[in-house]
Amino acid sequence: MAARTGASSVLQTLQSRFSFRIFLSDLLSKSWMEPAIPFAIMVALITYFSLTVPNYATAYNLVELPRQFAEFGFVAIAMAIVIISGGIDLSVGAIVGIVNLVALLMISVFQMPVGVVFAASVLCGAILGGFNGVLIGYLKARPFLTTMVTLIIYRAIVEIINKAYAVQIATAWVDNSAWDILGDGLILGVPVNVVILIAVALVGHVFLRNSRPGWHIMSIGSSRKAARHVGIKVERLLCLTYVMSGALCGLAGVLYAARQNSPGTDTGTGWEVTALTAVVLGGISLAGGKGTIGRAMIGAVIVFVLVNGLVRLGMPGPVTSVGLGLLLLAAVGLDVKWAKNRAKVIQKIYVNPTRVDFGRMPEIARDSGSPLAENNALATVEAIGLDQIEGPEDVILDRQGRLYGSTREGWIVRFSGEDFSHRDVFARIGGRPLGMAFDKDENLIVCVGGMGLYGVRPNGEVYKLTDQTNRTWYKLNDDSRLRLADDLDIAPDGKIYFSEATIRYEMHSWHVDGVEGRGNGRLVEHDPATGETRTVVKSMVFPNGVCVTHDGQAVLVASTWLCKIFRYWIAGPKKGQMDIWADNFPGYLDNINRASDGGYWVALVGIRYPAFDLAMRSPRFRYRMVKEIPVDEWIFPGVNNGCVIKLDANGKPEASYWDPGGENHPTITSMREHKGYLYLGGLENNRIGRLKLKGVDETWSGWNSYWGDKRRDLS
Template sequence: MSAADTLVQLRYRFLPDHVVGEVLSKRWTDNAIPFIALLLTLAVFGSVNPGMFTAFGMYDLAGQIAEFGLLAIALTLVMISGGIDLSIGSVFALCAMTVLTALNVYNLPLPVAVLITLGVGAVCGAINGVLIGYLRLRAFLTTLVTLVMFRSIYEMVLPKFATQIVLGMPDSVVWDELGFGSFLGLPYAFFLSALIALIWHVVLSRSRPGWHIAAVGGARRSAHNAGINVRLVVCLTYVFCGMMVAVAATLFAARLTSVGTDTGLGMEISVLTAVILGGTTLGGGRGSVAKALIGSVIVLILTNGLLQLGVIGTVSALILGVVLLLAVWLDVRWVKNRQKLIDSSYVSPAYIKLTESVNAAENPVYAVNDKLRDVQTIGLGEVEGPEDVAVDRAGNIYSGSRHGEIHRWLAPDFKQHEIFAHIGGGTFGMNFDKDDNLVVCVGGMGLYMVTPEREVVKLTDETSRSLTSVIDDSRIRLADDLDIAPDGRVFFSEASIRYTVHDWPVDMIESRGNGRIICYDPRDKSTKTVLKNRIFPNGIVCLPDGESLLFNETWACRVCRYWYDGKKKGQVEIVLDGLPGYPDNINRASDGNYWVCLVGMRGPALDMMMTRPGLRRRMTRRIAPANWIYPNINTGCIIKISATGEVLESLWDKGGVNHPMVTSCKEHEGHLVIGGVSNNRVGRWKIPGADPTWSSPVDYWGAKQ
């Protein structure tokens, strides 16, 4: 390897660009800009006015955050659903007047007064919700009108009770403690608000109603097509918004014990500024409780700091308006450019120099022939994408499909066809265990099992998370092929932890080593990763020694051996390198050797590009995916190898009649059953001179008792 190639290899190994893309793709990066803005605000006003962060200043700020934060969460809830509520200032004033009137004028018990206040907030929210959710009026204009309506009601009712509210003194210790009590130097209202904020965080991020709200805000029509009652969700978000405003108004009333003509006036602008500044998008579908609270703290520190610096109210309002415009601009720019940043950095090719491929001139075994021309076609047009096949003890043939079904053709003539099981995801590797359960790798779902009674059982869909991984690699994204060890452990490959089955070309472009081998142990139902950083690990076959297995690395064009037990446990060695094509699945042969399927053949252009990661990266940025350089997966072959890597035989369909493209094959009673991920049928080819009594289930588990 030249010095230049060495430098390129080191650059793309130790300075990978994909880390930036992975970090930007994390949801918490939405809070990066608001968090930086918060730190800057704290630094500026902390240095200008140190008294703001004294014990008394923090106590006062915490009380305001308790109220203002709940208002921001309430508006965030509505904005995530795709709406907006400009009436929260008027509802806030109306609810504050309600709780004080109930306590100071009518001397009602505190629980009753709070329930009435919550009812007022819920009614105001329901009015907005019905008009916007069910009558489908525009949220901006509707809440602008209700802002005026609720404010008018407040100003008409307030003069009748203003004096009694000021002079009244409710006889409630809880009310007094809520307004003036403290714990650990902070008001009780702060802890109550924190509890409510935590509950809403769980609802929005961990519950079905929260997902429904985000789905409605993100794509209303798609949410409707998915079965979500969009109108009800929209209506309820406004109802809960009104109730949250009522809680905030109650805390405000307990702290100040009075209301005035300016209560809640212009509050909608302050709250809207906080919500947008926190990172909640105006377009809906994106927002969180954390964003709302960050924005609330920024706005409160800003307004309090300006007030303590002697800035008059009109100038302070002007500054707040400028901040709102800046927040909207940042939101628009961030939403527009964040995905571009991810796209430009997420795909990060590595340097990989493939071993020079062996051709037919160097090894006549690879000579193209027409042995597969006479393959018997089974189920033509009845199945799509049978990536892998399996044969049970009775000789029935099974295959997966891209539609999430497992097909079965009944022996001996394979003309009778049925759907054996519905799984729901693209089915790949499959094998039978000792109890005749069909264990299946399901793309995007994990490892599943289908019992002889056709019951579908999930075995595992996650493994241990890597400590050094930026993305959450605990979830199994692309379970590919499997085999079962003599003790029942299932070893299966996950081809890529970064990409799904539909994005396999991107993983090929990277060739970074995104795959791994995972072990599921049915004895204690544990799942653990046993081998990492493999280049698209694919086919797996356990060796009879009970200590090791062979697995294919597709983009590396090689077959490797891994010891999972014994003296060499944990070791990996290359058994066969420099294959002329891309190996997919590997399975046992009756003569003690192994069948390897080459899903496609190598080409000099792509081999050269593997040593040019910068070129591949530019290709993904500047050229449409349809024009990328891909492996040739239209023509492949089947080879037979020994356990030591000697190539013994090759099978081709030179004319491309029946099976020019293969991804898997299983030997059974003198025949080779063949599958292909791009095929619409299963093939069956008679092996000259093969043992007509040999079957894979018997070879693995012995004759059934």
């Protein structure tokens, strides 16, 4: 029986830490999963033609195919940048055709140096693109009609140049090794034009994703009106995108000229439609504001491989066109469906409940005689700062006896003077300040939800300690960022131990973690002396209360949803080990702090109730609930009634203080003992409570408990 119970406990632990649905939801959440359908099609096409086309996967073909693809790749990037900005460029193929002739004319007829030809060709493309940019950006012409007209004009220019110089170009002999290298050379076995394409693609990716102009282009594509309202130079950037498009087409044109040495008038014909198809197939939205260079490259590879493969299989041109069209329609349809429903799929599987068995509810009936029995001890406590403070999640007193509260506005509010009648804003941190502790230099250290760990000097100056910890190598999602640091305490050696309640949910959705009941939290250590931050305990279930023990040997960590307190040893022979220190509380735990008699105080932010206890034992029920019922109808942990429990030095309950109706101090999240009084904070309260304690040391304070009689010269 004992072995079966142990095996069940191990299985429950494994289930609480690992879930295929979590892995799948994390995988689908990655931005690089958005083009999953096009990428799968690309891989499938390459695999199919490698198996069916003779000599397709040979070393020679693996060099020649990328060489033939490179120029089209530049045009796809050009089209992608313009579409992301909210426009379209139907003249890209015609620009390639013009630059191809100009480059051949300069190298063969006028015998110009290759460097000059290369630069002049790119400049020619930029000028042609700039003409589009002026019309569309500054004169506000419509992109589709404008580039359709310039397509016709540029094609006519190709005809004119070709008639005038076709014979001279065709009969000229180009004896230039640099030109040959540009067209047919290799760099470490890779074609030169492919190397240039890779370099341009990388630069383009960085430009769009990591530069201010790139962000502005994305913003213009998303909403031109909104971009103009925030001060973005819309006209200038729109013109710039067409200049870049033209320059990329110029680059494609000169490389095509070097590779083919052909002055044909059909060069670039139809490339605009093929490039447009490629970028849309890659997942770039025609509405603008969405897409990457990588997606454009995926779409371009699909189109190129499909056309090339069908031709090499001997398919007639019309059949190839029909096959291309059908596959593209299917792929675009799948991609649209995928883009539309990916978020819905993630939403359906993201919350992954696990089994949590609280055990039998402890006796709390009024006449039970239990130290946990309900009472009205908090019904008439004194209110400090009534209607002067919003949601003081944590409260603390400094060496001088001034009272601080962390508020919903992102402030630290301080009360001082006789009966704490004077109020001032000590610091404006931002975020959601939660747990607080004073270090030995009287700096107030604060956990800020959504921001990390911060400090406030005695003069009110705010500084950052850390906003990240070490990343877990095997997790898909980067868990180094601190999402919900919520409580902390400071060890005798100055190291700060703080809890992060959950790494899967944000500040606004923390309560969903309770429905899941999974080990999404962690205990983190920050050493101010070295600046190092590291996770010391992973996979904790909503750790939401941290207190260094009186002897400084361990850290007590309250687990809200498990209704128990863990002890993590930071010194002594058990250093690095963790055990359960107190278990089976009648409610959901929040902050835990020292008491004057060597014991501890712990806040209950809410009280357990049978329906939720039963639901927590059935992950299947909760999974169906989150899939089929609107979120506002879910069963959540009860977080209404207020309660504070006094524990002895061994974690045994000694007394409890209740506000059963939750009228005076609901959702109590913190409490501090100071010189004979207990000060109460609450997440939803508009006051700080103060309760006179009986039979306690009225000279005891939290500051002296941690730092003794040490003083700091504040002058």
